Amino acid sequence: MxxxxxxxxxxxxxxxxxxxxxxxxxxxxxxxxxxxxxxxxxxxxxxxxxxxxxxxxxxxxxxxxxxxxxxxxxxxxxxxxxxxxxxxxxxxxxxxxxxxxxxxxxxxxxxxxxxxxxxxxxxxxxxxxxxxxxxxxxxxxxxxxxxxxxxxxxxxxxxxxxxxxxxxxxxxxxxxxxxxxxxxxxxxxxxxxxxxxxxxxxxxxxxxxxxxxxxxxxAEMTKLLENIHRAVNIGLVNEMKVVADKMGIDIHEVINAAATKPFGFTAYYPGPGLGGHCIPIDPFYLTWKAREYGLHTRFIELAGEVNTGMPTWVISKLTDALNEQGKSVKGAKILVLGIAYKKNVDDMRESPSVELMELLESKGALVSYSDPHVLTFPKMREHHFDLDSTELTAESLAGFDCVLLATDHDNFDYDLIAQHAGLIIDTRGRYKGQMNNLVKA
Missing domain, CATH: 3.40.50.720 (NAD(P)-binding Rossmann-like Domain)
Known part of the structure; x- marks a missing residue:
């Protein structure tokens, strides 16, 4: 006292x-x-x-x-x-x-x-x-x-x-x-x-x-529960996306249909990985501390495994799509659309887009990006690309072997992209229906 x-x-x-x-x-x-x-x-x-x-x-x-x-x-x-x-x-x-x-x-x-x-x-x-x-x-x-x-x-x-x-x-x-x-x-x-x-x-x-x-x-545990709740549910829906993809089902159509239920369901949407200052990080603060008490937080860690594996899964989908066109990732010119961690902001913290860019570069791809909210790739503690944002025009889009939609900013011209990109990998479910140049990932 x-x-x-x-x-x-x-x-x-x-x-x-x-x-x-x-x-x-x-x-x-x-x-x-x-x-x-x-x-x-x-x-x-x-x-x-x-x-x-x-x-x-x-x-x-x-x-x-x-x-x-x-x-x-x-x-x-x-x-x-x-x-x-x-x-x-x-x-x-x-x-x-x-x-x-x-x-x-x-x-x-x-x-x-x-x-x-x-x-x-x-x-x-x-x-x-x-x-x-x-x-x-x-x-x-x-x-x-x-x-x-x-x-x-x-x-x-x-x-x-x-x-x-x-x-x-x-x-x-x-x-x-x-x-x-x-x-x-x-x-x-x-x-x-x-x-x-x-x-x-x-x-x-x-x-x-x-x-x-x-x-x-x-108070500390409250914050972790809030973000672990989101991380676990995003992990669930990311796993569902992989299963639905194998079955030829559009997971976004499924989620939108399920969201019409007025009780017992909250819509979470899949993506190319987790981003932001909280959800990719906070669960690991609790799993680390739990070990002090002899506890293994299996549920949280499983969701973490699913979420951290999504960028690799996206790159595998991109690789298969290029192969279908007789191209390899090595030497391919790839444009990443959106490098902020979520749409309509300039926040780059823990952005999965950066990991996608690094994975592509490690495979020999020639990587560029376009983001109206991040005109120059910023200085980051662990990542560096000496790049400026590419302006989206009919000519610039046609010059890439693949356009990877990673962050679906509202002010992208999606019709222009659809018309002039040779191949689109859509990780956000922005495009509805079937298009000859579209792969949903």
Whole structure:
């Protein structure tokens, strides 16, 4: 039982509730930037901390580097006092520090907490009494308690008494027009009851509905369940796609028919693999942690096997289709349509399109891509292609041996592609019916 310093707690709670608190957003990417805009919009002073000087420089002149976030919104935030910086000394000015940094997997598909831990350690020298730290990065149950708590307390702060610690998983869905930061309910778990109270105060003005839970572990597990639910169901439908393909059945027609049932069925759609910052990664955070308890999460891992095998299956379909035309993959000119991880965004994180490009290149194909949302292949930690997006014209399409539809952006001219591509491999079910130059994969 932690004896709460009621004066410190009351002072912070009052500042948060009266919008007098200074909010520090640590990590200004797809999660942190929308959250910063929300706090700035409702009247809080916000400091944004990031180690990437180019991001800070862009924000400082009111420029957005994320396609679906308008630069005008950045400029408005600046006019309201938003301050972007790479100087972590600014953390001492903040009453709340919200961590929105990556939690990828390492090459052994184990959790990589280096960004979270390095960020925490960079903040600790500048932390003080009366602050709340909220971790939003997806991670395994126990991370907040086992990793952040001891580091903060080693700095001389007593969590639950003089400082406060919560876990509140991000739920951003980049490019989804039906939801925004404020309308997505926010799960909040505190290390202590006092921490939970502070966490609710931190988010209650920014988010329409705050959902308190009993601990940081419950909040961490909630995030994993949400994304494992999706990963398992996508794995199921990807396996169904392979079976349906062998039987000559269009899986998309089957799914659309099943979706007419008004109860007991939720439509999930197959693709060339899993992408994004959550679904390809989060299940492995739980499977890794479960081993500590002597458990083998067979169901989750089976779905992972199916999903990670989809790019190879797509390439096999492409190879067979080229063979039917008397061509080999080696030396073939192949255009990959869409390299963002989902349609209508510029987000490249864990995009299966990149793996498809690498598989094709390893087989000797001459790979190009077209993506109206990603005009130049970006710098990525583990992948590199020195390519710019190919403009789609009748002439350019006719110059490729194969067009691989990997991400079905709405603003592709699908009629133009159908008319002028010699061979189309459709991994998204965009084309309906039968076409002489179409293979569904």
């Amino acid at each position: 932690v004896n709460v310093n009621h004066q410190i707690k009351q002072n912070l709670q009052t500042k948060l509730e009266n919008k007098q608190a200074i909010i520090g957003i640590v990590g200004l990417g797809y999660v942190g930037l929308p959250l910063m805009l929300r706090y700035a919009d409702i009247g809080y002073k916000v400091i944004g901390l990031d180690i990437d000087q180019s991001k800070v420089d862009a924000l400082g002149i009111g420029k957005s580097y994320i396609e679906h976030i308008d630069s005008k919104k950045i400029a408005e935030a600046l006019s309201k006092g938003f301050k972007p910086t790479t100087d972590f000394h600014a953390a001492s000015e903040c009453d709340a520090l919200i961590l929105c940094v990556p939690t990828p997997l390492n090459k052994y598909r184990e959790p990589d907490l280096s960004f979270v831990l390095q960020t925490t350690e960079a903040l600790i020298p500048h932390m003080r009494e009366g602050q709340v730290v909220s971790l939003e990065s997806t991670t395994y149950p126990g991370t907040t308690q086992e990793e952040l708590l001891p580091r903060i307390e080693q700095a001389g702060l007593k969590v639950g008494k003089t400082a406060f610690l919560v876990y509140s998983p991000e739920r951003e869905d980049p490019g989804n027009p039906n939801f925004e930061t404020s309308t997505i309910p926010k799960v909040v778990g505190g290390h202590t009851l006092a921490c939970s109270d502070i966490g609710v105060a931190l988010y209650q003005h920014a988010i329409d509905k705050v959902v308190p839970v009993s601990s940081t572990k419950v």
